[in-house]
C-alpha cells in the first residue's frame with residue numbers, strides 16, 4: 001500500500017468511512033462495510049449519479065435481483081469467458097493474478113498482460129523469475145489457467161437449479177429488455193439505469209475498496225437505433241477532455257491529448273458519437289463530485305483488452321497512489337447481449353419500428369416440394385428447406401439458374417430450382433423489427449468514493465496547528481453542517497440543538513457537537529469534509545445571528561438566524577458561494 005493508501009485507510013477506519021467486514025472473525029479479503037461517514041458519502045455520490053444520468057437524461061431506473069439463473073450467464077457468455085488468469089503456488093497454495101504479477105515485476109515493461117494468451121504470461125513469469133509474493137517459491141513451472149470470477153449458488157434446496165451472483169448489474173437490465181421496451185412504448189432511443197451490487201470472486205482483491213469481491217455499480221444501458229439515433233453532441237461539444245488513445249499508447253512518445261469533444265470526433269480519435277457524448281457529459285460530472293482533473297484521463301482499450309461484447313471502449317481513469325485506476329468503462333456493446341438472450345430464450349429482443357407510411361417491398365420466398373426432397377434427401381430434407389429459406393433471403397440471385405446449391409453439414413446438394421417453389425412476392429409492410437445497439441457507461445461507485453477521498457485529502461496548518469481536511473464539494477460531503485454552541489451554558493446549548501433540528505427538518509445533513517474547544521470541533525469536521533460550521537454564541541441570543549465558517553478558507557461571517565437555512569441550502573446546492581456572503 002502506498003503512503004496515500006495508508007493515510008486513507010487509517011482515516012477511513014478512525015472516522016467511519018469504511019472498514020474491513022467481519023473484523024471479529026479476522027476479516028475477509030475483498031469485503032468492506034461503509035461506516036456512517038462512508039455510507040453518507042456513497043449515498044451522495046449515488047444521488048449525484050442518479051440526478052445526472054437518470055433524471056436529467058430522462059431515463060428509467062430499475063432494481064433487479066442480484067441472483068440470476070445459470071441460463072442468463074450461459075447466454076451472456078459469462079460462464080465461458082468471464083475469467084482471470086490464475087497461477088497457484090505449489091509450495092504455499094496461495095493464488096495470484098498471473099497478469100498482475102507480470103505487470104508489477106520491476107524488470108517487466110508489459111503494461112497490459114491481460115491482453116496476452118495464458119501461455120505467454122506463463123512464459124513471462126518464467127523469463128522474469130517471478131516468485132510467489134506470499135512465500136517466495138518460484139512460480140516458473142506453474143501453469144497459468146482461467147479462473148471464472150462468478151460466485152455460484154443453488155436456487156432453492158438441492159443442486160438442480162444453479163444460480164450465480166451477478167458479476168455486473170447490466171444483465172438484470174438486458175434479460176428483461178422486452179418489458180422495458182414496452183414501457184418505452186417501443187420508441188428508441190431509451191435508457192435503463194440501475195444502481196446495485198455486483199459480485200466478482202477476485203483472485204487477489206487489493207488496494208482497500210478499489211478491488212473487492214462485492215461492490216456497487218451504477219450502470220446505464222442506452223438502447224439506440226444504430227441507423228437513426230444520434231446523441232445531442234452539441235450539448236457537450238466544447239467540453240475539453242483528456243484522451244489517451246490506443247494509438248498514443250502504442251507510440252514511443254505518445255501521451256494524453258487534451259481536445260474538445262468536437263475535435264475528438266472530427267479527428268476520428270473517438271469512433272462513436274455516443275461515446276463522445278458520454279465522455280463530455282461525464283467529465284463535467286466527475287468535476288462536480290470532486291475528482292481532481294489533474295489526476296484524471298480517458299484511456300482507450302487496446303484491441304486485445306476489449307471485453308467479449310465490446311467494439312469500442314474507453315475507461316475513465318483516476319490516478320491513485322501513483323497508479324491509474326479504472327473508475328468507469330464506456331463501451332459500445334452493439335446488439336451482442338440482446339441477440340444472445342433472443343437466441344437462448346427464443347423470445348423477441350427487438351422493438352417494432354413503425355414506418356411513417358407503409359412500404360411495398362419485394363420479398364423472395366420458397367415453398368419447397370417435400371414430395372421430391374423427402375425421398376431424394378431423406379433425413380437431410382428438413383435442413384435443406386431451412387437453408388433454402390435462408391438463401392432466398394440473403395442471395396435471391398442464387399435461384400437464377402436451373403439448379404441451386406445448398407451446403408448442409410459440410411455437404412453440397414444441387415436442387416432443381418423448379419422444386420424449390422422460389423418466387424418473389426410484393427408485400428406491404430408497416431414497419432420492421434430492429435434490435436437496438438447498446439451504449440454503456442458503467443461506473444464503480446466504491447472506486448468513485450475512494451477517488452473523491454484521495455483527491456480531496458489535504459494537510460495544512462491553521463493557527464500554528466496541523467490539520468487534515470477533505471476538500472470535497474458540499475454536494476457530496478457526508479455532513480453539510482456542523483452546529484456548535486460556543487459553550488454548553490446560558491441557553492447556548494439549547495438554542496444550538498434547536499437550530500440543528502430545524503436544519504435537519506429542512507433536509508440538511510447536520511452534526512451537533514458541544515464537546516471540547518471550538519477549534520478542536522472545527523478540526524473534527526474538517527477531517528470528515530464538512531464544508532460549513534455554524535456556531536451559536538451570545539450574539540445569537542441578543543442579535544439573532546450565527547457565525548458560518550467555511551472549511552477550506554476557515555473564513556467566518558455572520559448570518560441572520562432567519563436566513564441561515566436558506567443560505568446553507570444554497571451553498572450546498574452550488575447556488576451561492578461562501579465568498580458572496582456579506
Ligand code: GAP
Nearest residue numbers: 168170210211212215327328329442443444447
Ligand atoms: N457492465 C460492464 C462492466 O461491468 P467493468 O469494466 O467490468 O464493466 C465496470 O466494470 C466498473 O465496475 C469498473 O469501471 C470499476 O469501477 C467497477 N469494478 C469492476 N470490478 C471491480 C472490483 N473488483 N472492485 C471494485 N470495483 C470494480
